[in-house]
Amino acid sequence: MTIQFTLNHKKVSAEISPDTVLYDLVRSLGCASVKCGCETSNCGLCTVFxxxxxxxxCSVLAARADGRCVTTLEGLQQEAAEFGAFIADQGAEQCGFCNPGFIMNALALFRQNPDPGEDEIKEYLAGNLCRCSGYEGQLRGIQNFLAWKKQKEVAQ
Incomplete structure (x- = not known):
C-alpha cells in the first residue's frame, strides 16, 4: 500500500506493508533520532509528533500517518537545540541514548503548558526511560530552561 504524509515539513510518499509500524517507516526515511529501546511502549525513545x-x-501503524503530519527531532532542530543545551548543562545526557525521546516529550509539555509545576514535569518524565541518571538532571534542566524562557519574555 502507498501512503502519503508530511515528514518534518516535507511531503513524502512511501510503499509500506499493512503491518509496518511508524517507527520502522521514519527510520527508513532517515530519521535516526527515533530510537527503539523496548518495543513495548514503555521507554519513550520512539516518540514522534x-x-x-x-x-x-513503535505502537502506531504507519498506515495511520497517511494524509497526516509526522514530526521527529530532525524537524525541530532549533527548538530542540535551545532546550537541549539546558539538559547538557546539568549533565543529564550521559550516554545520550534517551535524549531524543526525552526532548520530544519535554517540547510537548512546553507546548501544552508553558509554565508546568514540578509534579507535572515529573509526570512527563515518567514516560521516558533513562538508565544513566536519576532524572534529577533532566528536572533541573527543564526548570532552568523554563526560568530562562520567562526571564527572556520579561526582558522583551
Missing part, C-alpha cells in the same frame, strides 16, 4: 501530538511510534 503525529499532527503535533506525541505518540510512541
Amino acid at each position: 503525529l499532527d503535533d501530538v506525541p505518540v510512541l511510534s
Whole structure:
C-alpha cells in the first residue's frame, strides 16, 4: 500500500506493508533520532509528533500517518537545540541514548503548558526511560530552561 504524509515539513510518499509500524517507516526515511529501546511502549525513545501530538511510534501503524503530519527531532532542530543545551548543562545526557525521546516529550509539555509545576514535569518524565541518571538532571534542566524562557519574555 502507498501512503502519503508530511515528514518534518516535507511531503513524502512511501510503499509500506499493512503491518509496518511508524517507527520502522521514519527510520527508513532517515530519521535516526527515533530510537527503539523496548518495543513495548514503555521507554519513550520512539516518540514522534503525529499532527503535533506525541505518540510512541513503535505502537502506531504507519498506515495511520497517511494524509497526516509526522514530526521527529530532525524537524525541530532549533527548538530542540535551545532546550537541549539546558539538559547538557546539568549533565543529564550521559550516554545520550534517551535524549531524543526525552526532548520530544519535554517540547510537548512546553507546548501544552508553558509554565508546568514540578509534579507535572515529573509526570512527563515518567514516560521516558533513562538508565544513566536519576532524572534529577533532566528536572533541573527543564526548570532552568523554563526560568530562562520567562526571564527572556520579561526582558522583551
